[in-house]
Amino acid sequence: MKFYLDTANLDQIRAGAELGLVDGITTNPSLIAKEGMDFKTLVGKICEIIPGPVSAEVVATERDAMLKEARELAKVADNIIVKLPTIPEGVKALKRCVDEGIKVNMTLCFQPSQALIVAKIGATFCSPFLGRLDDIGHDGMTVLEEIRLIYDNFGLQTKILAASLRHPLHVVQAAKIGADIATMPYAVFDKLLDHPLTDIGLERFLADWKKTQS
Numbered sequence: 424m425k426f427y428l429d430t431a432n433l434d435q436i437r438a439g440a441e442l443g444l445v446d447g448i449t450t451n452p453s454l455i456a457k458e459g460m461d462f463k464t465l466v467g468k469i470c471e472i473i474p475g476p477v478s479a480e481v482v483a484t485e486r487d488a489m490l491k492e493a494r495e496l497a498k499v500a501d502n503i504i505v506k507l508p509t510i511p512e513g514v515k516a517l518k519r520c521v522d523e524g525i526k527v528n529m530t531l532c533f534q535p536s537q538a539l540i541v542a543k544i545g546a547t548f549c550s551p552f553l554g555r556l557d558d559i560g561h562d563g564m565t566v567l568e569e570i571r572l573i574y575d576n577f578g579l580q581t582k583i584l585a586a587s588l589r590h591p592l593h594v595v596q597a598a599k600i601g602a603d604i605a606t607m608p609y610a611v612f613d614k615l616l617d618h619p620l621t622d623i624g625l626e627r628f629l630a631d632w633k634k635t636q637s
């Protein structure tokens with residue numbers, strides 16, 4: 424499973440890149456707004472740091488306007504993936520993008536039928552928002568399982584990008600189900616290697632070793 428960071432923060436992206444574990448980046452308008460920098464300039468900088476796919480989202484809600492933004496974003500760098508919302512106008516724009524060779528990540532996906540439709544049209548990625556489903560008392564991981572099953576049933580090539588992950592257990596669950604990618608905030612990424620028993624164990628090993636040196 425690939426790891427993406429769900430952030431537009433350059434410091435976090437550089438820190439993740441240094442570990443050599445970041446395969447791509449996802450952003451959204453809320454994450455971009457936090458950084459207080461021109462959208463395309465910021466996305467261009469992210470694409471220079473991370474050679475893998477970098478998702479950048481349109482803010483229009485009508486097909487032709489979405490397409491215009493998609494074409495502009497696709498020009499920023501070769502590794503840009505245009506993010507479109509999974510609404511009827513977004514699906515229409517997706518079809519046009521696919522025809523033009525623009526790679527698309529369909530975002531705000533909350534049910535398997537949405538995932539099936541965007542894969543049939545040829546989305547490169549589909550992003551189910553798992554944590555937000557959990558937030559309203561649904562089971563995000565069940566939705567992820569259903570999408571995996573449907574894609575496997577029909578050999579659909581769209582990559583499942585598990586999004587809105589809130590903690591390391593979400594990442595493990597998404598891996599067990601077979602999500603192609605997990606995108607996560609830096610705070611979650613940072614916790615993936617943590618275990619108190621690792622720290623306690625190392626401390627004891629080093630203390631015992633030190634005794635042999637005196």
Ligand code: G3P
Nearest residue numbers: 429450451555586587588
């Ligand atoms: O970027 C998409 C998604 O990961 C958002 O997550 O935590 O805002 O629900 P969250």
